[in-house]
Amino acid sequence: MSIVIVRQDGKTKLWKKALKQADPQITVYGYDEEHSKDKVTMALVWKHPKGSLSEYPNLKLIASAGAGVDFIFEDQTAPVHLPISRVIDPMLASDMSEHVLALIFAYLKNLNQYKLDQERTTWEPRPYNRIVDFTIGILGLGTLGAVLAEDLVRFGFRVQGWSRTEKNIDGVQSYAGDEALDAFLSTTDILVCLLPLTENTAGILDASLFAKLPKGAYLINVARGGHLVDGDLLAMLDNNHLSGAALDVFHTEPLVKTHPFWQHHKVHMSPHCASVSDTESVVPQILDNYNRLCEDRPLLNLVSKDKGY
Known part of the structure; x- marks a missing residue:
C-alpha cells in the first residue's frame, strides 16, 4: 500500500518530505516519478491533471490536500464513487x-x-x-x-x-x-x-x-x-x-x-493566497486517514457526494 501525491504547483517534493518526516515507514511517491500504480491506495491531490486518477486500479481513497474538493468533481474521469476526504484545519x-x-x-x-x-x-x-x-x-x-x-x-x-x-x-x-x-x-x-x-x-x-x-x-x-x-x-x-x-x-x-x-x-x-494548507498542520490528519484506510477503520472528514462538499 502506498500514497501518491498528484498536483501541478511545484509543491510535490515539499509534501512528500513532510509526509516522510512524520512517518518514515510509509511509502509515498510523486505523480511525476516512477512508481507502481497498482500498489497505490491513496491519492493526495490538489488540482490534479484531469484523467490522472483513473490510472490507479486499486485506489481506495482520494484525499484533497485542502478544504476544497470541487476540482475533483470537475474531473469527469475521476473515480468519484470512492471515498473523498478533505482537510478540516483550524x-x-x-x-x-x-x-x-x-x-x-x-x-x-x-x-x-x-x-x-x-x-x-x-x-x-x-x-x-x-x-x-x-x-x-x-x-x-x-x-x-x-x-x-x-x-x-x-x-x-x-x-x-x-x-x-x-x-x-x-x-x-x-x-x-x-x-x-x-x-x-x-x-x-x-x-x-x-x-x-x-x-x-x-x-x-x-x-x-x-x-x-x-x-x-x-x-x-x-x-x-x-x-x-x-x-x-x-x-x-x-x-x-x-x-x-x-x-x-x-x-x-x-x-x-x-x-x-x-x-x-x-x-x-490577491493571488489566491487568503488561506493555504500548511503541511505541518495538515499532514497529521492525512496520515491518520491513511492509517485508518490501511486498518479498515472509519475515515475522517469525508465529503458528501450529494452536497459536493
Missing part, C-alpha cells in the same frame, strides 16, 4: 478569517483608495467609517465561515450569515434556504463569499444577486472563481451599484494579463 480557518478581516478594515478606512491616491500623488483626506456602520453578510457558514463570523462578532460588527441549513452561532443572525436569501442580501453592506463550489452555487454571484444588495455594497470573494460572473460584477461596479470588490480567486489562475480586473480601480486582487 489554522486554515484562522488564516482565512485574518485575510478577510484585513480586507474589511482596508475598505472601512479607505486604505484601498489612499493607495490609488498615492500612485497619482493626490492628497485627499476622506471621511472614514466605523465598525458600527456596517452589517457583514457571510455566504456560507461552514467551517471557514463560522470562524470568520465569530471573529467579526468579537470586533463588534453586526454579522449575519446565509447557508443551506440554519446555523447557531452566538451573535450571528442565521438565514437558511433559498426563501431567506433575498432578506439576507437586502441588509448586507459587505458580502463575503465562503460557499463551497457546487452545481448549485456556481455563478451565484451574478447581476440578479448584486441587485438585491443595498446600493454601495462591497463584495469579497475568497471562495472560488467559479462563484462569480465576472462581467456582471464589472457592470455593477461601473454603474456604481457596488462600491468595490476584493477578489482572491478567479476562473483561470493565474489571471490572464488582458483581464479587465487588472486595471479596474474598484477591484482589489
